[in-house]
Amino acid sequence: MNAARLTAAVLAGKTTRLAMRALGSGGTTLPGLVVEQLHGGAAHALAGQLSAATLITGTNGKTTTTAMLARILRADDRVVIYNRSGSNLMRGVTASLVEAANPLGALPGRANAVFEADEAALSDIAAAAPPSVAVFTNLMRDQLDRYGEIESIALRWADALGHFPGAATIALNVDDPLIASLEAHWSGDCLRFGIEDSDIPPAPEGEVMDAVWDPMTQDDFRYTRRYFAQLGRWHTDGGAQRPTPQVSADQISPHEDGVAFTLRLPEGEQAVTLPAEGLYSVYNALAAAAAATALGVEPDTIRSALESHEAAFGRQEDLLANGRRVRVLLGKNPSGLNQALRTLQAPGERHHLLVLLNDGIADGEDVSWIWDVDWESQGPHCRSLFVGGDRAADMALRLEYAGLPAPCAEATRDIGEILNRALNHVPEHEQLVILPTYTAMLDVRRRLGQMGASRLWDVA
Amino acid sequence: MSSNWAVNVAVLYPELLNLYGDRGNARALERRCQARGIDADVTWVGIGDRWSPDDADIVLVGGGQDREQRRVQSDLHRRGEALREYVEDDGVVLAVCGGFQLFGQHYRGWDGEIMEGIAVFDAVAAHPGPSIRRCVGNVVAIWEGETVVGFENHGGRTYLNEGQQPFASVVSGFGNNGGDGLEGAQRKNAYGTYLHGAVLPKNPRLADRLIALALERRYGSDAPALEPLDDRAALRAHAEALHAAFAPAESAIGRRFA
Numbered sequence: 142m143n144a145a146r147l148t149a150a151v152l153a154g155k156t157t158r159l160a161m162r163a164l165g166s167g168g169t170t171l172p173g174l175v176v177e178q179l180h181g182g183a184a185h186a187l188a189g190q191l192s193a194a195t196l197i198t199g200t201n202g203k204t205t206t207t208a209m210l211a212r213i214l215r216a217d218d219r220v221v222i223y224n225r226s227g228s229n230l231m232r233g234v235t236a237s238l239v240e241a242a243n244p245l246g247a248l249p250g251r252a253n254a255v256f257e258a259d260e261a262a263l264s265d266i267a268a269a270a271p272p273s274v275a276v277f278t279n280l281m282r283d284q285l286d287r288y289g290e291i292e293s294i295a296l297r298w299a300d301a302l303g304h305f306p307g308a309a310t311i312a313l314n315v316d317d318p319l320i321a322s323l324e325a326h327w328s329g330d331c332l333r334f335g336i337e338d339s340d341i342p343p344a345p346e347g348e349v350m351d352a353v354w355d356p357m358t359q360d361d362f363r364y365t366r367r368y369f370a371q372l373g374r375w376h377t378d379g380g381a382q383r384p385t386p387q388v389s390a391d392q393i394s395p396h397e398d399g400v401a402f403t404l405r406l407p408e409g410e411q412a413v414t415l416p417a418e419g420l421y422s423v424y425n426a427l428a429a430a431a432a433a434t435a436l437g438v439e440p441d442t443i444r445s446a447l448e449s450h451e452a453a454f455g456r457q458e459d460l461l462a463n464g465r466r467v468r469v470l471l472g473k474n475p476s477g478l479n480q481a482l483r484t485l486q487a488p489g490e491r492h493h494l495l496v497l498l499n500d501g502i503a504d505g506e507d508v509s510w511i512w513d514v515d516w517e518s519q520g521p522h523c524r525s526l527f528v529g530g531d532r533a534a535d536m537a538l539r540l541e542y543a544g545l546p547a548p549c550a551e552a553t554r555d556i557g558e559i560l561n562r563a564l565n566h567v568p569e570h571e572q573l574v575i576l577p578t579y580t581a582m583l584d585v586r587r588r589l590g591q592m593g594a595s596r597l598w599d600v601a
Numbered sequence: 602m603s604s605n606w607a608v609n610v611a612v613l614y615p616e617l618l619n620l621y622g623d624r625g626n627a628r629a630l631e632r633r634c635q636a637r638g639i640d641a642d643v644t645w646v647g648i649g650d651r652w653s654p655d656d657a658d659i660v661l662v663g664g665g666q667d668r669e670q671r672r673v674q675s676d677l678h679r680r681g682e683a684l685r686e687y688v689e690d691d692g693v694v695l696a697v698c699g700g701f702q703l704f705g706q707h708y709r710g711w712d713g714e715i716m717e718g719i720a721v722f723d724a725v726a727a728h729p730g731p732s733i734r735r736c737v738g739n740v741v742a743i744w745e746g747e748t749v750v751g752f753e754n755h756g757g758r759t760y761l762n763e764g765q766q767p768f769a770s771v772v773s774g775f776g777n778n779g780g781d782g783l784e785g786a787q788r789k790n791a792y793g794t795y796l797h798g799a800v801l802p803k804n805p806r807l808a809d810r811l812i813a814l815a816l817e818r819r820y821g822s823d824a825p826a827l828e829p830l831d832d833r834a835a836l837r838a839h840a841e842a843l844h845a846a847f848a849p850a851e852s853a854i855g856r857r858f859a
């Protein structure tokens with residue numbers, strides 16, 4: 142290993158990052174690429190100084206789980222390095238390591254890394270930063286758009302497991318049968334997490350499921366209880382069944398602006414009030430708690446850090462803009478969005494909706510999935526409707542089919558215009574719910590920031 | 602409310618072949634019939650269900666991954682002869698993507714395994730292997746002098762045999778195989794296509810064609826004419842899809858580095 146070369150690469154990466162910041166860009170792609178060009182082994186050399194690396198992968202929940210785990214580890218007085226949302230390829234990991242290093246290429250002592258890893262980048266990232274813990278959240282259909290068959294992701298993961306350090310712990314969401322089946326490819330420690338509450342309302346009939354049988358044995362997955370998508374209490378006629386989780390949530394109940402539950406850990410129970418809504422938030426908390434447990438954090442620290450969770454930027458957020466309450470809920474695939482919509486269906490709940498559909502690379506270029514979302518459920522709750530984004534007309538057509546009220550303004554590509562119209566339309570003290578895809582979320586978030594919107598809980 | 606007219610729509614294997622919003626096609630048919638006072642009855646047909654095409658006026662079948670296609674294969678074969686007879690008897694079919702492949706002669710999956718089709722269309726499909734890029738993107742094709750729009754996402758490439766008529770010709774996108782400029786296949790009143798979207802809501806003329814053919818087959822010269830509907834929302838979505846197919850580059854790049 143050549144220390145001078147590493148130093149040069151780290152410096153170049155830092156300079157690139159500063160230059161991009163000066164240009165107003167927060168991107169991490171270019172600095173990461175520069176470093177990789179100059180020193181292909183830079184990430185590996187830097188990661189060698191970590192005292193632990195946790196990799197988090199899966200379709201939904203990576204970013205939030207990463208943020209939750211980083212918060213828990215900081216609450217445990219550890220130095221934490223993590224990659225920003227959207228920087229979950231190798232170059233993003235490289236960039237975050239470079240950013241954390243000093244100009245001589247040294248990381249802070251005893252640093253813990255938490256890296257969100259794109260499903261297809263897991264092998265490369267694990268080779269550069271051999272994990273102490275790897276978390277698998279779920280495997281769902283937005284994979285198809287990008288990678289083709291779901292099976293090919295499961296195969297890549299099984300292959301990646303073969304190259305993990307033997308001392309690593311893997312944390313698996315056993316409510317997802319495709320994730321649970323990864324255990325067969327792993328001989329080391331495994332920490333299972335899932336929901337144990339038997340009072341959860343089942344998924345609506347006909348909601349789209351992604352995986353319906355075991356790819357190994359071809360047996361059907363059957364459910365005594367299905368929560369959403371293919372998550373639930375499953376078994377097969379061949380005798381396979383959901384293993385019992387060591388980290389679980391029970392007695393889940395909605396709580397003002399969040400969800401309360403009992404968190405069961407190998408070393409005791411904690412009553413948690415999570416300031417984030419929906420069952421998917423509970424899964425994120427379980428994933429983070431399982432990883433933290435594997436990293437040796439005490440249950441009480443896990444609980445208090447989860448309770449101070451703040452939604453990763455723009456994913457689920459309550460703001461105050463022009464005196465209106467604005468809730469932003471990211472929705473990027475049918476299962477994620479169906480879950481988000483389920484948090485908007487309390488009896489008597491009425492709100493104004495602004496739906497923003499873009500078809501950029503990060504959104505998924507195929508917008509067909511909007512036909513698999515249960516928009517019909519919003520009928521009784523939608524006071525008025527606004528539609529925007531690059532595929533606004535497609536969205537408006539879908540919502541017309543769903544029987545929602547006719548949009549109050551013509552659907553438009555111009556997100557700024559439709560946001561203003563919606564905010565002007567909503568009476569004070571009523572709520573505007575914004576449902577954007579990923580790039581639309583970045584756009585609307587920036588505009589809300591410009592008009593001085595503040596997080597609701599920052600307001601007295 | 603019952604009316605003088607009725608159309609029975611059967612959706613084959615909705616649990617397995619349900620990718621990319623294809624259920625929107627059934628909704629479009631249902632909605633466009635009801636708007637004209639025509640009863641539309643949608644039947645969902647699963648593996649092993651008692652159902653025969655004799656009861657159907659329109660048969661829909663959607664797309665799935667290779668493994669899902671494999672899964673429906675034997676049940677579909679059981680119904681193969683009845684479905685072929687139905688098509689020869691002018692029965693209306695819309696088969697999308699994986700469904701289109703299964704209604705051809707055969708399909709060779711990404712692992713090289715052959716799946717026999719039911720040979721409604723004289724076409725063969727093959728997946729060139731997991732390392733070859735899928736055909737993914739917005740499609741614009743010409744069907745009877747007008748544009749049809751949709752989104753394709755398929756690994757397999759379809760080739761029509763001599764004498765097999767295509768559904769449309771590709772203006773933008775891959776279509777059947779990215780080489781011969783053809784999209785889909787048509788045999789009598791059976792249409793096969795790679796277009797998702799869902800395809801019928803934003804191509805109302807195609808949706809109405811299927812309905813008209815079904816009514817004509819069922820009621821002959823007594824079939825009602827289809828009066829025009831307010832299709833502004835559908836046509837806007839159609840125009841937007843045209844735009845997405847032809848002008849993606851600048852906006853996508855702008856956004857990627859935002």
Ligand SMILES: [Zn+2]
Nearest residue numbers: 664698754755
């Ligand atoms: Zn397809």
